[in-house]
Amino acid sequence: MTTLVERDRPVGDLLRQWRERRRMSQLELAGRAEVSARHVSFLETGRSRPTRAMLLRLSDQLDIPLRERNSLLLAAGFAPAYPEHALGDVPMAAVARAIGQILTALLPSPAVVVDRHWHLVDGNAAVALLTDGCAAELLEPPVNVLRLSLHPEGMAPRIVNLGQWRAHLLHRLGHQIAATGDPVLGDLTAELAAYPCADAVDTDPGELVVPIRIRTDAGELAFLSTTTVFGTPLDVTVAELAIETFHAADAGTAEVLRRFGD
Known part of the structure; x- marks a missing residue:
């Protein structure tokens, strides 16, 4: 708005x-x-x-x-050029169906759809591998996936490389703020940076790809994340959606995902 x-x-x-x-x-x-x-x-x-x-x-x-x-x-006194619809609106039915099909196709890899402020829009069943053990209140809508990731009652206690992952996320948010000037993201960054982290680092590790390593009941799992956006969108909502997918980063994680998908 x-x-x-x-x-x-x-x-x-x-x-x-x-x-x-x-x-x-x-x-x-x-x-x-x-x-x-x-x-x-x-x-x-x-x-x-x-x-x-x-x-x-x-x-x-x-x-x-x-x-x-x-x-x-x-x-300038002109009408807006780009419409904005909720995913539940009739004009967005095709987009909503496509998102559902993509999330299903990405199984057994965990995948979430987020909006411009990193609120969870949708996710597939494999996301439970990452969120198991998180406090119930953090899983109540609206769920912010970055808060869920770094909150001390969220995924943070189970993330093996928390300092590295935290620096990566904060660095990524910094780039997003520079591109959009969104003050909500600035507030979110300040909140996330204030969460406790024993091995916190102040700068991005500078690696091309940063994995997330997380302890689960199935053992330690390692994931590499990729982000997908919709090409040439003409609706504000669609333009602000992104699909974040967590791919297995080692053979052990791939095997756990395979068994999860069976």
Whole structure:
């Protein structure tokens, strides 16, 4: 939802904020959008009023999320360009079916669908391998999967490489905040960083792939996670969904997953 603060801010201020977040000069943005740097300057200072088409063109070059593109349009007095539906709405029926089919196809690997704030939207049966033993209140909707992962009453006590995994998640959140400017993610980062961790590290370990190693009744399991997003979405909700899949990182984990799937 667009905030009142965003609606009250001049569209030029919002454009400048996004350009600076992307670390682009006015000249670079103008070149990409095929307009003059003077025109970009006039739009940011309010000396020129942007057209709907120009806002969409600049948004594309700045890789602005669909929700924030709607905010820009509203700030300029235009109607939003991108709809937002709940997964239970009729127009989203095909998307909801596809998500269900994907989650089933990913079995026996655990997989979850999360929204932009890492709230659990859906998951397959294998997720129980990861969440077994977590406090019941952390599993009550809305479930935040990052909170569930790092909370001392969640998965954290069973994560063997908690310091490494925690640093990886916080580093990932930092990148997401830099890309979106979402204050909710900033609050979530502060909360997660405050959770106790005996082997906490302050920086990302810098590895290309960071596994999660977790103790379970079936022994220690190791997973590598991958993230899948929907290509070229035109709905705000779909654009903000991601499928996080945990693949077996060793032969022992693969065998446990195989037995789970039988």
